[in-house]
Amino acid sequence: MQGNQAGQTDELVLSVENLHIEFPIYKGAVKALNGVTLQVAAGEIVGLVGESGSGKSVCAMMGMRLIPSDSYRVTRGTIRQSGKDILALSEKEMRAIRGSEVSMIFQEPMTALNPVMKVGKQIINVILQHQSISRAKAREKTLGLLREMYIADPERVFDSYPFELSGGMRQRIMIALAFSCEPKLLIADEPTTALDVTVQKQVLLLLRERARKTGTAILLITHDMAVVSQFCERVYVMYAGAVVEDGLTRDVIKQPRHPYTQGLLAGLPENVKPGTPLKTIGGQVPDLAQLPACCSFMNRCGRKEYICRNVPDLLPLTSDPSHKVACWIVQEEDERNAR
Amino acid sequence: MRAMVASLKHRSSYFWYQLRRSPMTMIGLGIIIFMCLSALLAPVLAPYNPDVINLRARLQAPSMAHFFGTDEVGRDIFSRVLYGGQQSIGVGLFVAFVASFIGTIIGCFSGIFGKWVDTIIMRIMDVMLSIPSLVLTMALAAALGPSLFNAMLAITLVRIPYYVRLARGQTLGIREMVYVKAAQTFGASRRHIVQWHVIRNALPPIIVQTTLDIGNAILMAAALGFIGLGAQQPTAEWGAMVSAGRNFLIDQWWYSTFPGLAILITAIGFNLLGDGMRDMLDPKQKVK
Amino acid sequence: MPDNRLVSLNDVHVHFPVQKNWLGQVKSIAHVLNGIDLHASAGETLGIVGESGCGKSTLAQVLMGLLPPTRGKVSWHTASAKPNIQIVFQDPQSSLDPRLPVWKVITEPIHVQGGHSRAQLRKIAGDLAVQVGLREEYMDRYPHEFSGGQRQRIAIARALAPNPDIIVLDEPTSALDISVQAQILNLLNDLQKARNLSYILISHNVSVIKHMSKRMAVMYLGQIVELGPTAGVLQKPAHPYTELLLEAVPDMTGSFTMNGPVDLPELPGNRHLPRGCFFYDRCRYRDETGCHLAQPLRSLDAEQKIRWVRCYKNIYENSIRAESTETSV
Numbered sequence: 011m012q013g014n015q016a017g018q019t020d021e022l023v024l025s026v027e028n029l030h031i032e033f034p035i036y037k038g039a040v041k042a043l044n045g046v047t048l049q050v051a052a053g054e055i056v057g058l059v060g061e062s063g064s065g066k067s068v069c070a071m072m073g074m075r076l077i078p079s080d081s082y083r084v085t086r087g088t089i090r091q092s093g094k095d096i097l098a099l100s101e102k103e104m105r106a107i108r109g110s111e112v113s114m115i116f117q118e119p120m121t122a123l124n125p126v127m128k129v130g131k132q133i134i135n136v137i138l139q140h141q142s143i144s145r146a147k148a149r150e151k152t153l154g155l156l157r158e159m160y161i162a163d164p165e166r167v168f169d170s171y172p173f174e175l176s177g178g179m180r181q182r183i184m185i186a187l188a189f190s191c192e193p194k195l196l197i198a199d200e201p202t203t204a205l206d207v208t209v210q211k212q213v214l215l216l217l218r219e220r221a222r223k224t225g226t227a228i229l230l231i232t233h234d235m236a237v238v239s240q241f242c243e244r245v246y247v248m249y250a251g252a253v254v255e256d257g258l259t260r261d262v263i264k265q266p267r268h269p270y271t272q273g274l275l276a277g278l279p280e281n282v283k284p285g286t287p288l289k290t291i292g293g294q295v296p297d298l299a300q301l302p303a304c305c306s307f308m309n310r311c312g313r314k315e316y317i318c319r320n321v322p323d324l325l326p327l328t329s330d331p332s333h334k335v336a337c338w339i340v341q342e343e344d345e346r347n348a349r
Numbered sequence: 350m351r352a353m354v355a356s357l358k359h360r361s362s363y364f365w366y367q368l369r370r371s372p373m374t375m376i377g378l379g380i381i382i383f384m385c386l387s388a389l390l391a392p393v394l395a396p397y398n399p400d401v402i403n404l405r406a407r408l409q410a411p412s413m414a415h416f417f418g419t420d421e422v423g424r425d426i427f428s429r430v431l432y433g434g435q436q437s438i439g440v441g442l443f444v445a446f447v448a449s450f451i452g453t454i455i456g457c458f459s460g461i462f463g464k465w466v467d468t469i470i471m472r473i474m475d476v477m478l479s480i481p482s483l484v485l486t487m488a489l490a491a492a493l494g495p496s497l498f499n500a501m502l503a504i505t506l507v508r509i510p511y512y513v514r515l516a517r518g519q520t521l522g523i524r525e526m527v528y529v530k531a532a533q534t535f536g537a538s539r540r541h542i543v544q545w546h547v548i549r550n551a552l553p554p555i556i557v558q559t560t561l562d563i564g565n566a567i568l569m570a571a572a573l574g575f576i577g578l579g580a581q582q583p584t585a586e587w588g589a590m591v592s593a594g595r596n597f598l599i600d601q602w603w604y605s606t607f608p609g610l611a612i613l614i615t616a617i618g619f620n621l622l623g624d625g626m627r628d629m630l631d632p633k634q635k636v637k
Numbered sequence: 638m639p640d641n642r643l644v645s646l647n648d649v650h651v652h653f654p655v656q657k658n659w660l661g662q663v664k665s666i667a668h669v670l671n672g673i674d675l676h677a678s679a680g681e682t683l684g685i686v687g688e689s690g691c692g693k694s695t696l697a698q699v700l701m702g703l704l705p706p707t708r709g710k711v712s713w714h715t716a717s718a719k720p721n722i723q724i725v726f727q728d729p730q731s732s733l734d735p736r737l738p739v740w741k742v743i744t745e746p747i748h749v750q751g752g753h754s755r756a757q758l759r760k761i762a763g764d765l766a767v768q769v770g771l772r773e774e775y776m777d778r779y780p781h782e783f784s785g786g787q788r789q790r791i792a793i794a795r796a797l798a799p800n801p802d803i804i805v806l807d808e809p810t811s812a813l814d815i816s817v818q819a820q821i822l823n824l825l826n827d828l829q830k831a832r833n834l835s836y837i838l839i840s841h842n843v844s845v846i847k848h849m850s851k852r853m854a855v856m857y858l859g860q861i862v863e864l865g866p867t868a869g870v871l872q873k874p875a876h877p878y879t880e881l882l883l884e885a886v887p888d889m890t891g892s893f894t895m896n897g898p899v900d901l902p903e904l905p906g907n908r909h910l911p912r913g914c915f916f917y918d919r920c921r922y923r924d925e926t927g928c929h930l931a932q933p934l935r936s937l938d939a940e941q942k943i944r945w946v947r948c949y950k951n952i953y954e955n956s957i958r959a960e961s962t963e964t965s966v
Contacts, residue, residue, distance in 0.1 A: 061814035062785070176904070177689070206688035207841060211885040233815060236844075236887035263889060277819035279848035280889055284867070285826065288819035288848070294784070527731040534701045534724055535746035535799070545745070549736040 022090070023195045023227045024050040024073060024112075029087035031068065039083070040298045042068045044251040044306070046087070047324055050195060055221065055228045057242030057259065059235060061274075063295045065251035066231045070199040073229065074112050075104050092194060110140040113188040117200040119180035123172040129183050130168030133190055140191045155186045159216060178209035185217060192224045199231045214241050235275065239263050247271050250296055250306035253324055257333035267327070267335045267344075269311045305337070313339055374625025380618030384611070388434025395428035399585045408601050418603035420593065426603065429585035430611050436586040437567050438615065440501050444566035448505045449559040452512020457547050459513065460520025461539050471517070474510040482507050486569060490578040497570075497586065500579040504569045508562060515558060519551035526550075553630035557623055564619030571612050587612050642714050643802050643835055644700070644722070645676040649709035651695055651859075655908070668907045669695045671859035671915075673709070674934065677803055682829065682836040684850030684867060686843060686882065690904050691856040693839045697724065697807050700837065715802055723796035727808035729788035733780040739766075739791055740776035746799045765794040770824060786817035793824065803835040810845060822849060843886050847871055852943075855879045858907060858915045861934065865944035873953040875937060875946040877920045914948070922950055 029046045032039040043065045050056045060066040071077045072089060075096055089096050091112060096104065116122045124132055133152045134145065143151075149168075156164035159182040172180055181201060188196055198217065202210035218241065221228050230242055238245050238259060245262050247255040247270070255268040266272045273291035275281065282288055293310035296302065305311070305318045315338070322336040328348040335341065369375065387394060397415075403423030411418045417426035459470040477485070489503035520543075523529060529546055537545075567587075573579035574588025582589065587608040594605030651670040654663040669692045677683050687693045698704040699711060701724050713720050723746065726732035733742050740762035747753060747761065763773040769790040780788055789809065796804050806825070810818035822845065828834060840846050846853055846867065853870055855863040855878065863876040874880045904919075911917055913929035920928070927949050937944040937951065 061816060207843075208688060208881060208885040211887075234887070235815070236889045239889045240887040274816060277816055278889070279819075279822065279844040282848070284848045287823045287826065290819045290823065291816050526734075527726055527728065528734040530703070531724070531726065531732055531795075532745060532749070533703060535749050537745070537749045541749055545737065545741075546734050550734070 021051055022049050023052050023054075023092055024048070024229065025088075025090045026069070027088045027090075029072070029089060030085040031072065031082050032085060033082050035299065038299050041301045042082070042251055042298060043072075044301065045321070045324070046248070046251070046253055048246050048253060048256070050227045050229050052194065053221070053225050053227055054244065055218065055230065055242050057238040057245040058229060058231045058248060059233065059238055059245055060248035061233055061295070063250070063298065064248040066248050067199060068251075069248070070114070070197050070229075070231050073195070073197045074108050074114055075099075076114075106140075109136055109193070110191045111193050112195045112197065113191070113193045114197040114199065115181070115184045115188050115201050117203050119177065119184045120172060122184060123180060125172055127171075128168070129170055129172060129175070133183070133187055136187055137190050151190070152186075155190060156183075158220070159183075159186050160212075177205055178213060181205060181209075181213050182216065185213070185220065189220050189224060189226065193226055195227050195229065196221065197229045197231070200233070201230075202237065203232070203234070210237070235263065235278065236280070247274075250301065251298060252306065252336065253334075254307070254336045255334065256324070257330070261330065261333050267333065267340050268307075268337050269313060269340075270307050273310075307337075315339060371625050371628065373621050374629075377618045377621025377623075377625060380614055381622060384434060384615045384618060385438060387431055388438050391428075391431040391435060395425075395431045397425035397428045399424060399429040399432040400583055408597065408604075410601075411603050417607040418601070420590075420604055421597065426590070426607055429590060430587070430607055433585040433587045433590060433608060434611065434615075436497060436580060436584065437570060437588070437612070438563075440497065440504070440570040441563040441567035441615075441619070443501055444505045444508060444570075445559045445562040448508035448562070449512050449555055451505075452509040453516040453548070453551070453555055455509070456513040456516025456518075457520050457543050457551065460517040460524065461543050461547065467517070470513065474513050477507070477510045478514070483569070483572065486573065487576065487578060490573050495578045495581060497574075497580040497584065500570055500573045504566055504573070508566070512555065512558065515555060516551055519554065520547050523547050523550050554627070557627040557630060560619055560626055561623035564616035564623070567612060567619075568616055641679040642676045643679055644714065644720070645712045646673050646699070646706075647710045647712065649673040649699060649706040649711065651692075651699060651704060652707045665908050668910050669859055670699070670706070671910065673859075673861060675854060675861065675864075677835050677837055679802065679835050680829070680833045681852065682838050682850040684846035684853035685837065685839045685856060686841065686846055686853060687839075687856035688841060688882075688904070690858065690907065692859040692907075693856055694807065695859075696856070697805050697837075697839060700803075700805055720803075721799065721801045722803040722805065723799065723801040724805040724807060725789070725792050725796050725809050728812050729785055729792050730780075730812075732792055733788060735780055738777050738779060739783075742780065742791060743776075743794045744798055746795060750799070761798065762794075765797055766791075768797070768828070769794045770820075784817075785813050786820060789813060789817075789821055790824065793821075793828070797828070797832075800832075801834070803837060806836055806838045806840075808840055808842075809838070811840070811842065818845075825849070843871070843883065855882070858905070858910070860915060860947060861945075862916065862947040863945065864934070865937070865946075869944060875944070875951055875953050876916075876948050877922050877950075877952060878916050880952065881919070881921075916948075922952060 026046050026048045029043050030041070031043040032041045046065065046069060048058070058066050058069060068077070084097055091107065096107070123129065130149070130152055133155065134148045137148045137151060138145070153164045153168060156167055161167050161179070161182060167175065167179070175183070202213050205213060214237065217228065220226070230238070232238060242259050244257065245259045246253050247262065247268065249270045255262060255266065255271045262271065263275065266275050270291070273289070276289040277291065279288060291310055296306055296309065304320065305322050308314055308318045317338045322338050324334050324336040325341055326332070326334045327341070327344045329344050401424065406415070406419050406423040407421055409415055409419045415425050415427060417430060420426055455470060459467045486503050486507045489506060490500050493499035493503060523546060529542055532542055532546060570579055571588025571591065574586050575592040577592065580586035580589045590608035591605045591612070594608070597604045649670055650672060653667045653669065655667045656664040658664050673696060675683070685693055685696065695704065699706055700722060702720055715721055740759050743762040743765055744758040748758060753761070759776065762776050766773055766776060771787060771790055771794070780791065783791065809825070810821050813821060825836070826849070829836060836849070838846065838849055850867050852865065853867045854861045855870070855876065857878050863870055863874065863879045870879065871883065874883055905911065912931070914920070914932045917923050917928050932947045932949065934945045934947050935949065936942045937946055
């Protein structure tokens with residue numbers, strides 16, 4: 011899927027343009043997002059990778075405008091879903107979209123499910139919220155959904171409470187809930203981080219299968235590069251609230267261009283011989299409340315030059331326009347090599 | 350050393366920031382400071398000696414000479430309210446701090462030891478808690494004999510079970526924390542765990558409860574004084590004054606009203622502060 | 638092979654009663670550990686891999702002395718025959734008391750044993766902080782003033798305070814970012830070399846195990862199903878569960894797709910243990926002949942006895958494997 015050219019906006023299920031968001035706090039503001047540009051086209055599976063403080067969770071929450079609007083300020087940029095500017099919508103309009111056009115699954119399914127309500131009832135409620143069908147029909151649909159989740163005994167699970175089910179099972183319920191109204195976009199915020207690796211594989215395969223069936227696009231947010239490499243067609247790498255690199259997964263992982271991405275991948279145990287020291291990135295993530303007005307990676311980068319005092323733009327490489335990097339030095343080098 | 354001071358300064362300035370964000374808490378704090386200061390400075394602020402009888406100035410309405418009027422033996426009510434603050438607020442503070450101190454210690458150890466120690470202590474507390482607190486306090490105060498000190502003792506004793514239960518509940522939660530399990534892996538004794546981990550982590554809700562209790566204790570002392578079990582005449586104590594003013598309510602409204610207002614305002618002040626502290630100490634609201 | 642074993646576990650079982658009827662009689666039992674045979678030696682890292690329900694946390698508790706085994710023995714071969722073992726927990730946030738200053742957190746293990754003055758403890762805390770890469774000046778701060786990686790360093794400093802022989806690392810980097818994980822793993826390796834420490838590394842992250850441990854064990858339902866040198870186990874798994882586990886690990890160096898069956902039976906609970914091989918329900922090589930018998934741990938190499946597997950089929954010899962994912966050494 012050749013996604014992210016400046017395509018027609020109505021083909022883009024999610025389009026975030028240069029989004030800047032800050033959270034006012036005691037003595038100042040935390041600049042959580044500093045220029046996030048990303049697009050998800052219909053039916054794509056896109057990854058969003060970053061560490062803590064990178065802003066990926068804020069992005070996820072903003073995808074459905076789940077953050078209470080009086081706690082943040084959008085200083086620049088837009089978020090559009092299928093062309094609609096969701097920052098301009100009222101809460102009522104957002105509620106109509108949530109669940110039907112966009113849905114979300116979280117890391118901890120236990121906290122996302124109502125612990126005192128049976129699982130089947132919860133799914134039915136979501137369906138009935140967005141579709142006017144009879145209760146009996148909704149129940150049938152739910153059982154069908156559970157069967158599609160490869161749950162062997164759907165009637166039993168329908169009548170269970172969340173605590174009676176295992177973590178993997180609960181995540182499948184979450185997926186069933188998320189797909190119940192066949193949304194255009196599914197935002198998955200670290201859906202498998204808390205799961206065992208065998209369960210993780212099943213859940214991811216299930217997600218992919220369902221998404222292909224309903225034509226849903228998936229935005230997968232994670233810190234696990236290996237999952238991204240196996241699951242996502244394209245990936246965005248975030249650092250200090252901005253996208254620093256994006257492109258096709260195999261390009262970004264096999265040939266990372268941004269110094270941060272390079273550092274991140276070089277530090278993985280898979281990439282060195284056992285027992286030898288892992289390559290680390292010196293320094294620390296900048297304090298988002300006091301973000302300097304230069305490249306946010308500058309203080310940890312091995313290659314600093316004068317031009318880095320300007321915040322880099324996310325620009326396509328001359329040699330490969332589908333691969334974008336936010337680094338002046340890399341851009342210049344690439345341009346020179348391409349000539 | 351410098352780091353410690355810097356960290357303290359940062360935390361106290363953050364504390365004031367949190368305080369400023371909640372106007373109600375600031376009001377509560379302001380009320381308390383005002384009332385405490387006026388009680389402490391009563392010898393300076395009171396225009397008259399509170400016990401001096403002046404039969405020629407009986408039951409006078411509030412005026413420039415007597416801001417709150419006079420009582421049936423001519424004593425200046427304003428002065429008596431000021432001095433009364435020492436009694437009432439003093440009782441409140443004593444009760445709240447002593448009850449919370451004793452109750453917390455019992456509750457923490459009960460929670461840590463568990464098993465039959467815990468069962469016995471909690472059943473005793475259950476018995477005490479099953480009797481309505483006002484009734485129990487009155488009964489105890491009556492049994493001990495009418496005096497302000499006995500009233501204080503009775504109120505304190507009856508409040509202790511609440512703290513035992515609160516502290517024990519906190520302890521049971523803290524016991525399961527990973528850092529307590531870590532302490533167990535280095536062979537820490539139960540006493541060490543209570544001293545190092547339980548008490549300091551259990552404190553926030555206990556602090557909130559203590560602050561709220563100061564207001565409640567003042568009310569309770571006033572209630573006892575009202576029925577004649579607390580402070581005895583001629584001691585100026587708000588509850589006793591309200592009680593004495595009962596007979597004069599219709600024509601001399603000022604007698605009961607001003608001491609009553611003092612009780613009301615002080616209790617509100619402590620309640621506002623207590624509520625505010627609960628919000629501040631709530632970890633879910635922690636902003637770094 | 639020099640035998641500098643520090644601790645051995647022999648046929649350790651741990652059972653808990655989980656339900657008692659109104660008469661106090663036990664109705665059901667959780668069989669958390671069902672026959673563990675392990676040892677750890679000085680200067681080396683033993684990796685333990687397993688999924689939830691395999692009993693690895695309980696194993697950590699048994700090693701730490703928090704839980705006595707219901708059956709079997711834990712033997713210590715240290716100089717004093719007493720355990721000198723410390724633990725670093727998974728979550729640096731909850732394993733440090735948020736209301737203690739960091740120097741107290743670090744020196745708590747030695748304070749508990751007594752014999753040090755306050756000033757001495759502060760000095761020790763400062764020295765340990767430097768050894769784990771923290772600054773001495775920060776010792777008066779509180780844990781929440783540090784980042785996740787720094788908190789884990791504090792936890793490591795605390796584990797080092799009583800000069801242990803063995804440190805149990807229970808998912809030490811699972812709650813950390815990958816860039817921080819690299820720093821912590823480097824630190825752990827450096828400390829091991831400097832102090833000849835033995836580590837028991839419990840992790841679900843196979844690449845971390847591969848990087849850190851010379852030997853590894855795979856646990857399933859309270860048993861060790863495979864044990865041996867890490868390279869051997871990962872390249873040529875001899876137990877079907879190990880194979881299943883390795884196939885599920887997303888691999889960055891291999892092909893970029895994920896294929897496989899979506900449905901799989903769930904992990905059985907530990908209330909009612911299966912009669913024969915514990916892995917029977919989920920095993921793709923199961924047959925009706927030998928798999929109904931309880932499988933003991935067999936040695937795959939008669940002389941050296943370092944490679945063990947709990948399956949009589951020995952699948953890697955017969956090369957029956959579904960889809961290979963080569964993990965390069």
